[in-house]
Amino acid sequence: MSGLRVVPTWRHGQERLYVCLADGRNIAWYDREAARINLLVDDRREDVLQTLGPFLTGPVTVGPPPVPTPAELARLALHPDDDLAPNRPGEALLVDLDRAPGPAHRLRPDPRRHALAAEQTIGEALDRLDGAGWHTLHSIPLPGGDRVHHLAIGPGGLFAIHALHARKQRVRVADPLVTLGRRPPDALLRRIRSDAGRVSYALTAEVHPVLALVGPADVSFTTAPREVRILTDPEIESFARLGAVLKPADVEALHAMARDRRTWSKV
Template sequence: MSGLRVIPTWRHGQERLYVCRADGSNVAWYDREAARVNLLGESHRDDVLEALGPFLTGPVTVGPPPVPNPAELARLSLHPDDDLAPNRPGEALMIALDRDPGPAHRLRPDPRRRALAAEQAVGEALDRLDGAGWHTLHSIPLPGGGRIHHLAIGPGGLFAVHTLNARKQRVQVADPMVTLGRHEPEPLLRRIRAEAGRASYALTAEVHALLALTGPADLRVTAPPRDVRVLRDTELPGLASLGGVLKPADVEGLHAMARDRRTWGKV
């Protein structure tokens, strides 16, 4: 076999190296932490080890992977270009800023950079739920140019999380309007509900809407909004206490479906 390439992926500080054919399909992966090369076919052994040679860091076990569950099989068959799991918090904003950084003489900070910092703060808080059995995907693109900032999947259910930079500003929520500082109120909760609805349609599962505010000076909610949670970023770790909705196998299966870009193509 020729033309194998090694693709590194990172998730929560852990590295896996996938060995792929030219068409992007996987033939093996190297789990550096477990010191194990998992082969999807014994006939690939020599070619895989040759491709991984520069990356191996000592003795490794080589053999077939543990019996994969359906979610693992779905992930292994996923082309890297269609895999949303490697997306970083604020991925879409980072790409936009790289393409168009804006004028260097701007008198005020680019609002996109403040929005990016907010998405990164919320994304990092959600990623830390991983130890409690949660998975989070970031910057999920939707048809028409929209996107879901974060999708959290765990024992407590599914949450489409919309981030709002509210640093040192007062926030008032009067369903469906959200007022940020001295800005005009906007019907943000309608948009957030619509994003959660599109996610529910794509995943054929109930997805809850969540508005995450970063660093507000004050938060006033006139009445609990219908079907939308409103949390400060510092309150997001509390999601880890939620449970009883999804079993671990359900979490893995929904994560495998949600990370596939094609899942979102018709919503």
């Protein structure tokens, strides 16, 4: 008898099977998704393989744990209060509405709720790109009270995305002005370019500004937008088809830098 036992655990939504000694110490773990057995005690290799035998689902690689990448080390060193990765789409609006929900007898919907719905729609579409090698950060706070609604980092590059609720309304674009329905024109494209420039400065990388319109009835252009890419919510999935600009290691390194709140303190 080897005296070893298998203890299943979950880390970040993924199952790992730990091989433990009688005193509870781990000497190995099996990562099914990576098809790898990581050994902490090499002289128990055969015992570990025999113990894990009934749990193996195919060929596996066996060896010492992989050396953490610089991005992984940066993530491990990041204090939870400084980590922006857990932010939900519209995080700032959710917090604001929770603190000050507004009167219940309003005749018209609170405009913050329309803005929140837009950020959630775009944010959820971006989060679905995770399987294609993309990372998205939501509601990034900038000095002065500004924020970037979404920052998408992936093989196709970096994109600072501003979500705009336009449900069943006509949108007219005359750079830098955006007119939504019967509202007065707003120099929104100038602000979106400025935010993308601040992100580019913080990350020392090229960042593309994007205006994402949620549910517009029609979009027309009087003047072609300069630099800003304008998409509707169903077109967000097109990011997955962009040509590779960044290597996976670059994506991870930029994501590790961008998720650190301190990165944005001086932009």
